[in-house]
Amino acid sequence: MxxxxxxxxxxxxxxxxxxxxxxxxxxxxxxxxxxxxxxxxxxxxxxxxxxxxxxxxxxxxxxxxxxxxxxxxxxxxxxxxxxxxxxxxxxxxxxxxxxxxxxxxxxxxxxxxxxxxxxxxxxxxxxxxxxxxxxxxxxxxxxxxxxxxxxxxxxxxxxxxxxxxxxxxxxxxxxxxxxxxxSPEEHDRGVALISHVPQVVSSLLARRLVDAPSAAVNLAGQGVRDVTRLAASDAELWVQILGANAAPVREILAAYREDLDRFIEALGDVDAPGARRRVAEEIAGGNTGVARLPGKHGIDKRFATMIVMVDDKPGQLARLFNEIGEIGVNLEDVRLEHSPGVQVGLAEISIVPEAVERLTTELVARGWRIAG
Amino acid sequence: MxxxxxxxxxxxxxxxxxxxxxxxxxxxxxxxxxxxxxxxxxxxxxxxxxxxxxxxxxxxxxxxxxxxxxxxxxxxxxxxxxxxxxxxxxxxxxxxxxxxxxxxxxxxxxxxxxxxxxxxxxxxxxxxxxxxxxxxxxxxxxxxxxxxxxxxxxxxxxxxxxxxxxxxxxxxxxxxxxxxxxSPEEHDRGVALISHVPQVVSSLLARRLVDAPSAAVNLAGQGVRDVTRLAASDAELWVQILGANAAPVREILAAYREDLDRFIEALGDVDAPGARRRVAEEIAGGNTGVARLPGKHGIDKRFATMIVMVDDKPGQLARLFNEIGEIGVNLEDVRLEHSPGVQVGLAEISIVPEAVERLTTELVARGWRIAG
Missing domain, CATH: 3.40.50.720 (NAD(P)-binding Rossmann-like Domain)
Structure with missing residues (x-):
């Protein structure tokens, strides 16, 4: 290589x-x-x-x-x-x-x-x-x-x-x-927040699936898959990592648990005064928090996304990317979404916002269907 | 359309x-x-x-x-x-x-x-x-x-x-x-598990990012982005959904909190007898749970993945998919990963396992670098 x-x-x-x-x-x-x-x-x-x-x-x-x-x-x-x-x-x-x-x-x-x-x-x-x-x-x-x-x-x-x-x-x-x-302390608190605690949160959620009825599990969509993806991580390695960074992880998990307790309490009587407002504040707080994450796979506002419908057979995706290349637009990211056995996939492509109008026009002229 | x-x-x-x-x-x-x-x-x-x-x-x-x-x-x-x-x-x-x-x-x-x-x-x-x-x-x-x-x-x-x-x-x-x-009850318990509780777990985690130091947030990778993606959801809609399904959501969150409490307790003294084993069991339980999820974006074992290095310029991804089409292999999924400003991207492609060897040989013969 x-x-x-x-x-x-x-x-x-x-x-x-x-x-x-x-x-x-x-x-x-x-x-x-x-x-x-x-x-x-x-x-x-x-x-x-x-x-x-x-x-x-x-x-x-x-x-x-x-x-x-x-x-x-x-x-x-x-x-x-x-x-x-x-x-x-x-x-x-x-x-x-x-x-x-x-x-x-x-x-x-x-x-x-x-x-x-x-x-x-x-x-x-x-x-x-x-x-x-x-x-x-x-x-x-x-x-x-x-x-x-x-x-x-x-x-x-x-x-x-x-x-x-x-x-x-x-x-x-x-x-x-x-x-x-x-500093080592700053580092350890930082990775506790952006790596170790997310691992724990994801693993504990996935644990809830262990004994769930198949009928429920089969309703799963992309949301729960995203939240639990980390839960597939190696248990032995994570025992070592969490054991070596127990204090900062524990501190953040304790704060998380306080929010969770308030949330559970609010759900106990959603018609009580202030209960719905509390639920709304927690969800809105999550909006604010996630917006702070850098990088394109979060909610990167530097790029626009377009969804193009693609027949699920050899060569179709090639043709799409070929033509995008001919049009002269650079793909920043691409994600293909389709269900097994279904004949149409959706290619979600990220491009610079300036190129959206031109690419849409050109792709439609070439017979592509833009789904969003 | x-x-x-x-x-x-x-x-x-x-x-x-x-x-x-x-x-x-x-x-x-x-x-x-x-x-x-x-x-x-x-x-x-x-x-x-x-x-x-x-x-x-x-x-x-x-x-x-x-x-x-x-x-x-x-x-x-x-x-x-x-x-x-x-x-x-x-x-x-x-x-x-x-x-x-x-x-x-x-x-x-x-x-x-x-x-x-x-x-x-x-x-x-x-x-x-x-x-x-x-x-x-x-x-x-x-x-x-x-x-x-x-x-x-x-x-x-x-x-x-x-x-x-x-x-x-x-x-x-x-x-x-x-x-x-x-039944309506089965449905509501099912969606509580695979949709409503993941939303809450994701939002509460993202809330922890609100007051975090920028230096920590800037270390974020794909893991925390996945776990918190749902946290960008509309707060008003979710107050309605959670309000209408409070009892089943609360029940699952309560079980989740019990696991969380045990986890926090184990981290309080990781050298205590059984503490590490308890941490390992929670993470391993997550492994088992996530494996139950259907669909290709989880850990779908029906498809194999290959990572191909792609120059980050117009037409390169097109050429790759074009050639995969020529080779006659159908892409089941594709995900492009690269960092802004970096000249090389990684295309992670999912294909049927039977095609891996042939596709690898053919792509290498055409000058592609397979990264994994």
């Missing part, structure tokens, strides 16, 4: 400052993707993992060469499960006394505290967390561009010098990610 | 039994879509709405003609907001003593009870609920095919004869929907 140039047009910063390889410990999805991204920039990478099989897969994919005893890494990335991250970081700091070490675990404060307690040399450690991932894990899902355009948090602390920490900044920028500096 | 033939290949059942028009009261999204669907089958439709403007828009769209005083409808569909549905149904039953009346409100028991209490002639009324909708309301969003392949619940009760109720069955089948018979 060829790598893409960084979205930010950076030249490899890291290469110029390194006299030894980057060592990656743990070569699942994240470790392999980091290796692929660095190799694409010509940086020497050595790979280590508790599983030799995983190292050889990742190496075969082009993420680097297997680590050898004579390696003198200057930068080490620990990409192992959260539960063992502190231990492996401590070991790496001890084994390679000249190297700067980072990790990519999704919780940051507990790792730093554990390293402090163990007396590890944290003047060479700075934690980080790329906000990237895929539904499938493992080295085979690795991609050189996994981090392009994604936030990558650096969890700053006072014990490491600016000069040393900037090696991690260079690594992040080289991989095309957007550098975000936060 | 031309109508699609019904997915179930039915011929118009309704037309053969009607000697008068179908009257639609309330011509927003659902009323207009029903009108469009019936008109496409050659059935005479007359439209009524509190707003003459809305009637003229819907009529101009082809959903039927404005109702006139001499109309003798045999079938009446009431498609008004939940809060006024019972009142309008009662009025229609009184005004048209020969007509069968249905409504399409999303809660069923309260309407039937109100009609009983008012002494309305429920031997000519049977409620129904199409599980279809769109994010945008209003007649302009109406579509003749809105109901194709979607479940449409008929809320059966004992006071109407089979013969009379079957007119509604014919209406539903003519519109291409899948007929589902349930």
């Amino acid at each position: 060829a790598a893409e140039p960084s979205a930010q047009g950076t030249t490899p910063e890291l290469e110029s400052r390194l006299s030894g390889p980057v060592r990656i410990v743990g070569v699942g999805l994240l470790g392999t993707s980091i290796g692929l991204g660095l190799r694409a920039r010509g940086i020497e990478v050595v790979l280590a993992d508790a599983s030799p099989t995983v190292v050889s897969i990742s190496s075969d994919l082009g993420a680097g060469r297997p680590a050898a005893s004579g390696d003198r890494p200057q930068l080490i990335v620990v990409a192992v499960p959260p539960d063992v991250t502190a231990e492996i970081v401590a070991r790496e700091l001890a084994d390679f006394p000249d190297a700067i070490v980072t990790d990519v675990a999704s919780v940051k404060l507990q790792i730093l505290q554990t390293l402090r307690e163990r007396g590890a040399d944290i003047s060479r450690y700075i934690g980080s967390h790329p906000m990237a991932g895929r539904e499938r894990g493992g080295p085979l899902s690795g991609r050189a561009d996994l981090f392009v355009g994604r936030p990558w948090v650096v969890a700053a602390h006072d014990a490491i010098s600016y000069k040393r920490a900037s090696a991690i900044d260079d690594l992040i920028l080289d991989l095309g990610a957007t550098l975000v500096e936060m | 031309a109508a699609e033939p019904s997915a179930q290949g039915t011929t118009p059942e309704l037309e053969s039994r009607l000697s008068g028009p179908v009257r639609i009261v309330g011509v927003g999204l659902l009323g207009t879509s029903i009108g469009l669907g019936l008109r496409a089958r050659g059935i005479e439709v007359v439209l009524a709405d509190a707003s003459p403007t809305v009637v003229s828009i819907s009529s101009d769209l082809g959903a039927g003609r404005p109702a006139a005083s001499g109309d003798r409808p045999q079938l009446i569909v009431v498609a008004v907001p939940p809060d006024v549905t019972a009142e309008i149904v009662a009025r229609e039953l009184a005004d048209f003593p020969d007509a069968i009346v249905t409504d399409v409100a999303s809660v069923k028991l309260q309407i039937l009870q109100t009609l009983r209490e008012r002494g309305a002639d429920i031997s000519r009324y049977i409620g129904s609920h199409p599980m279809a909708g769109r994010e945008r309301g209003g007649p302009l969003s109406g579509r003749a095919d809105l109901f194709v392949g979607r479940p449409w619940v008929v809320a059966a009760h004992d006071a109407i004869s089979y013969k009379r109720a079957s007119a509604i069955d014919d209406l539903i089948l003519d519109l291409g929907a899948t007929l589902v018979e349930m």
